[in-house]
Amino acid sequence: xxxxxxxxxxxxxxxxxxxxxxxxxxxxxxxxxxxxxxxxxxxxxxxxxxxxxxxxxxxxxxxxxxxxxxxxxxxxxxxxxxxxxxxxxxxxxxxxxxxxxxxxxxxxxxxxxxxxxxxxxxxxxxxxxxxxxxxxxxxxxxxxxxxxxxxxxxxxxxxxxxxxxxxxxxxxxxxxxxxxxxxxxxxxxxxxxxxxxxxxxxxxxxxxxxxxxxxxxxxxxxxxxxxxxxxxxxxxxxxxxxxxxxxxxxxxxxxxxxxxxxxxxxxxxxxxxxxxxxxxxxxxxxxxxxxxxxxxxxxxxxxxxxxxxxxxxxxxxxxxxxxxxxxxxxxxxxxxxxxxx
Amino acid sequence: xxxxxxxxxxxxxxxxxxxxxxxxxxxxxxxxxxxxxxxxxxxxxxxxxxxxxxxxxxxxxxxxxxxxxxxxxxxxxxxxxxxxxxxxxxxxxxxxxxxxxxxxxxxxxxxxxxxxxxxxxxxxxxxxxxxxxxxxxxxxxxxxxxxxxxxxxxxxxxxxxxxxxxxxxxxxxxxxxxxxxxxxxxxxxxxxxxxxxxxxxxxxxxxxxxxxxxxxxxxxxxxxxxxxxxxxxxxxxxxxxxxxxxxxxxxxxxxxxxxxxxxxxxxxxxxxxxxxxxxxxxxxxxxxxxxxxxxxxxxxxxxxxxxxxxxxxxxxxxxxxxxxxxxxxxxxxxxxxxxxx
DNA sequence: CTGAAAGCGCTTACAG
DNA sequence: CTGAAAGCGCTTACAG
Numbered sequence: 266x267x268x269x270x271x272x273x274x275x276x277x278x279x280x281x282x283x284x285x286x287x288x289x290x291x292x293x294x295x296x297x298x299x300x301x302x303x304x305x306x307x308x309x310x311x312x313x314x315x316x317x318x319x320x321x322x323x324x325x326x327x328x329x330x331x332x333x334x335x336x337x338x339x340x341x342x343x344x345x346x347x348x349x350x351x352x353x354x355x356x357x358x359x360x361x362x363x364x365x366x367x368x369x370x371x372x373x374x375x376x377x378x379x380x381x382x383x384x385x386x387x388x389x390x391x392x393x394x395x396x397x398x399x400x401x402x403x404x405x406x407x408x409x410x411x412x413x414x415x416x417x418x419x420x421x422x423x424x425x426x427x428x429x430x431x432x433x434x435x436x437x438x439x440x441x442x443x444x445x446x447x448x449x450x451x452x453x454x455x456x457x458x459x460x461x462x463x464x465x466x467x468x469x470x471x472x473x474x475x476x477x478x479x480x481x482x483x484x485x486x487x488x489x490x491x492x493x494x495x496x497x498x499x500x501x502x503x504x505x506x507x508x509x510x511x512x513x514x515x516x517x518x519x520x521x522x523x524x525x526x527x528x529x530x531x532x533x534x535x536x537x538x539x540x541x542x543x544x545x546x547x548x549x550x551x552x553x554x555x556x557x558x559x560x561x562x563x564x565x566x567x568x569x570x571x572x573x574x575x576x577x578x579x580x581x582x583x584x585x586x587x588x589x590x591x592x593x594x595x596x597x598x599x600x601x602x603x604x605x606x
Numbered sequence: 607x608x609x610x611x612x613x614x615x616x617x618x619x620x621x622x623x624x625x626x627x628x629x630x631x632x633x634x635x636x637x638x639x640x641x642x643x644x645x646x647x648x649x650x651x652x653x654x655x656x657x658x659x660x661x662x663x664x665x666x667x668x669x670x671x672x673x674x675x676x677x678x679x680x681x682x683x684x685x686x687x688x689x690x691x692x693x694x695x696x697x698x699x700x701x702x703x704x705x706x707x708x709x710x711x712x713x714x715x716x717x718x719x720x721x722x723x724x725x726x727x728x729x730x731x732x733x734x735x736x737x738x739x740x741x742x743x744x745x746x747x748x749x750x751x752x753x754x755x756x757x758x759x760x761x762x763x764x765x766x767x768x769x770x771x772x773x774x775x776x777x778x779x780x781x782x783x784x785x786x787x788x789x790x791x792x793x794x795x796x797x798x799x800x801x802x803x804x805x806x807x808x809x810x811x812x813x814x815x816x817x818x819x820x821x822x823x824x825x826x827x828x829x830x831x832x833x834x835x836x837x838x839x840x841x842x843x844x845x846x847x848x849x850x851x852x853x854x855x856x857x858x859x860x861x862x863x864x865x866x867x868x869x870x871x872x873x874x875x876x877x878x879x880x881x882x883x884x885x886x887x888x889x890x891x892x893x894x895x896x897x898x899x900x901x902x903x904x905x906x907x908x909x910x911x912x913x914x915x916x917x918x919x920x921x922x923x924x925x926x927x928x929x930x931x932x933x934x935x936x937x938x939x940x941x942x943x944x945x946x947x
Numbered sequence: 948c949t950g951a952a953a954g955c956g957c958t959t960a961c962a963g
Numbered sequence: 964c965t966g967a968a969a970g971c972g973c974t975t976a977c978a979g
Contacts, residue, residue: 269725271972282950287974297948312753314725318668319972322659322955329709347893350691357712366728368670369710371698384610384655386956387707412653526897552688556867558899612956623966628958638964660956663971727972 270311279307290315321386330360330579331368331388335395346495346523348549348568349394352419355572356392363580365389383414390415390579398463417579419571420466428588431574431595435466438564438597439473442518442546445562445599447481449606451516451544454478455489457503457528458520467520470548470564474518489514493524500527508535515543516605522547522554522563529557529604544605548597559603566597611652620648631656662727671701671920672709672729676736687836687864689890689909690735693760696913697733704921706730724755731756731920740806758920760912761807769929772915772936776807779905779938780814783859783887786903786940788822790947792857792885795819796830798844798869799861808861811889811905815859830855834865841868849876856884857946863888863895863904870898870945885946889938900944907938 272290276283281300288296289304296304307313321327334349353369360367368388372395382388391409393402393416406423409416416429423429446454458464460471471485478484489512491503500519507514508531517532519525525547529539539545539559547554550565574593581588613631617624622641629637630645637645648654662668675690694710701708709729713736723729732755734746740762747764750757757770764770787795799805801812812826819825830853832844841860848855849872858873860866866888870880880886880900888895891906915934922929 273972283973284951284975285949287972288949291974295948300948312725314722316663316972317726317728318659318663319955320974322657322663322957323972323974325955327659347688347691350688350695353694353710354691354712357710361711367710369694369698369708370702371695381655384653385658387658553894553897556894556899557897614956624957625959625966625968626964628956629965632958636964641964657956660971661958663973664956664958666971 269316270308270313271316272313274311275304275308275313278311279304325386327366327386327389328364329366329368329388330390330392330576331370331382332356332392332394333370333372333382335372335393346521347551347553348521348566351552351568352394352572352575355569356575357572359573359576363576365576365580383409383416384412390417390583392416392575392579393418393421395419400463415579415582417575417582419575422465427590427593428578428582431571431578431593432466433566433571433597434594435469435597436473436476438548438566438599439470439475439518440477441473441564441597441599442470442548443474443477443481445546445601445605446516446518446544447477447483449516449544451605452478452481452483453489453513453515454483454485455491455504455507455512455514455517456485456520457491457493457500457507457517457524459492459494460490461492464520470518470520488512493520493527495521495523497523497527497530500524501531502527504528504531505535508532508537517543517545519545519547522549522551522561525561525563525604526553526557529559529561539604540606546605550600554600554602557604562602562605563600564597565600567595570595610657611649611654612657613654615652616645616649616654619652620645666727668727668730669705670707670709670729671731671733671917672711672723673697673733673735674711674713674723676713676734687862688892688894689862689907692893692909693735693913693916696910697916698913700914700917704917706917706921724750724757725753731758731924733757733916733920734759734762736760739804741804756920756923758916758923760916763806768931768934769919769923772912772919772934773807774907774912774938775935776810776938777814777817779889779907779940780811780816780859781818782814782905782938782940783811783889784815784818784822786887786942786946787857787859787885788818788824790857790885792946793819793822793824794830794854794856795824795826796832796845796848796853796855796858797826797861798832798834798841798848798858798865800833800835801831802833805861811859811861829853834861834868836862836864838864838868838871841865842872843868845869845872846876849873849878858884858886860886860888863890863892863902866902866904866945867894867898870900870902881945881947887946891941895941895943898945903943903946904941905938906941908936911936 272283272286275286289301420432458467460468493499493503547563550563554561554563578588613624613627616627630642761773799808801809834840834844860869888904891904895902895904919929
């Protein structure tokens with residue numbers, strides 16, 4: 266036999282028809298147990314593997330999901346936010362468990378937008394990940410909905426379609442941070458992030474934070490807020506600009522760990538001690554958080570669970586089944602380390 | 607039109623044959639420029655996308671690569687070594703640039719070994735990544751070679767097939783660390799890692815380290831070596847065991863950054879100051895290295911270049927072309943931070 | 948339970 | 964430069 270074995274080769278050697286080979290290998294209940302055993306053995310001997318291109322073409326499905334990782338266009342190319350890498354890990358695992366393959370793609374600019382993973386039948390559905398600009402997202406969502414592509418999205422809401430989103434309860438996470446600062450007696454707070462509608466996750470975190478402070482008769486002065494994207498450098502610069510304007514505060518909430526880490530660097534360079542002069546809390550609980558100086562207090566998002574929910578919900582969507590909405594908003598958890606007290 | 611448009615639909619509306627549509631869309635030089643324009647326009651209007659399953663089946667190739675990430679079975683499931691995540695990022699980018707899709711899979715146990723990505727025509731070639739056990743690897747290599755699967759491997763050599771490997775010059779990296787310690791006057795060295803043939807990368811690092819010390823009339827006493835896999839916890843435990851036996855040293859080389867970070871924790875817990883009492887150097891230059899306490903000196907591997915070379919070499923293999931051997935061993939670079947002096 | 952046959956949507960000789 | 968036709972390797976009605 267030259268080249269790879271086909272189902273016809275197996276049929277030949279097993280003394281059955283090609284249709285029976287196909288049924289036997291796919292576990293059809295129609296096939297006699299004896300026959301199946303024979304087929305499976307021949308297949309193993311000839312090292313036969315079903316050609317996925319052929320079966321996918323015929324069955325009109327791909328048993329493949331695609332994950333698109335949007336990178337903030339303003340962040341530098343080389344460093345992907347570890348948070349999403351961690352999500353990627355758990356998504357990969359969840360896919361494997363469900364028998365799906367996973368295509369991965371980074372979307373750095375808007376022009377190489379790969380909605381066509383689905384349209385070209387390479388994937389049955391798409392998972393969207395990233396701290397992108399929310400406004401940009403809406404156009405992409407429209408395109409996906411338009412082509413009837415199955416997709417789920419991390420973090421950002423699709424108008425009127427809650428079943429398409431899995432997210433952390435960002436607002437509750439923000440409340441936890443405020444509560445922590447209140448307990449510490451540190452209510453002169455700064456916020457570094459982007460509380461605008463461009464970043465729905467960051468602004469939800471801010472909203473919860475601000476609300477909890479207001480419950481306590483406090484609030485974040487607009488002067489003590491600085492915009493940053495989710496990078497160490499951006500957090501550093503934003504904090505520096507605050508300090509350069511002689512803005513003072515005794516607590517700082519970074520909308521992500523990378524931002525908080527950059528903020529700590531800016532504070533320390535300015536001669537301020539963390540947590541003695543300023544308590545700092547981040548958001549994400551990256552692996553680095555434990556190893557910072559000082560170790561960073563933060564709000565942990567459960568990426569394992571998040572990945573599992575994204576995959577589970579996407580498969581529900583593909584299978585036209587009910588999505589588990591109740592578990593699609595994941596509760597975050599405050600982790601107190603040495604950067605706040 | 608119901609469902610997705612096919613090339614026949616495009617042919618119909620463009621007033622040409624289906625073969626011409628296929629040629630036009632694939633950029634065949636055979637087709638008239640005028641005709642092509644017409645076809646392309648109709649295709650765009652109908653939102654037509656070539657069905658990858660069909661074209662792959664027919665053309666007998668998939669324009670897809672697969673990356674298999676082997677995890678050390680002894681490491682805990684949730685945390686993937688950030689070094690490989692970073693490699694994954696650069697591989698993804700390199701694939702996209704070459705017009706290939708990327709399938710990703712984590713191989714945690716030996717039984718879900720996905721060599722069949724290639725056999726089932728889902729991928730044209732495979733990239734192997736991970737700090738696995740070298741002995742285990744050999745069996746996998748044999749299987750891949752046996753089925754004539756195209757693959758490249760990071761780090762581990764395939765006997766007599768240098769074209770299948772891309773790696774960092776680990777031995778040279780080890781030399782750099784020894785040289786650094788010698789310059790600091792710290793030659794009472796400990797090594798934490800696995801210098802056995804189970805971990806060819808770690809043992810190459812050790813070999814270069816030891817050689818350079820010997821050039822200087824020194825060496826690493828076997829008592830001052832402790833075995834560890836590439837996790838923080840393992841580095842911590844290994845270092846603790848050394849200290850528990852009252853082994854002393856004034857410099858420590860961790861075979862990876864995670865190991866070195868764990869070692870620092872063990873040293874600090876034992877009341878030793880880094881770098882005052884012990885200089886510590888790691889290997890990899892993870893993103894965390896900069897944020898450690900103290901910031902970790904390390905040997906940087908260029909993951910961007912590594913990913914590019916892996917993809918480039920694999921494509922050469924697939925295209926039956928000469929592999930660029932000269933650039934397949936990447937020079938590492940010593941990064942001195944505060945953990946050594 | 949099994950087989951013969953159609954067909955998924957393309958690419959690519961072959962003939963003009 | 965273009966078209967008619969074969970065929971990639973499967974899955975799945977259809978008939979028995």
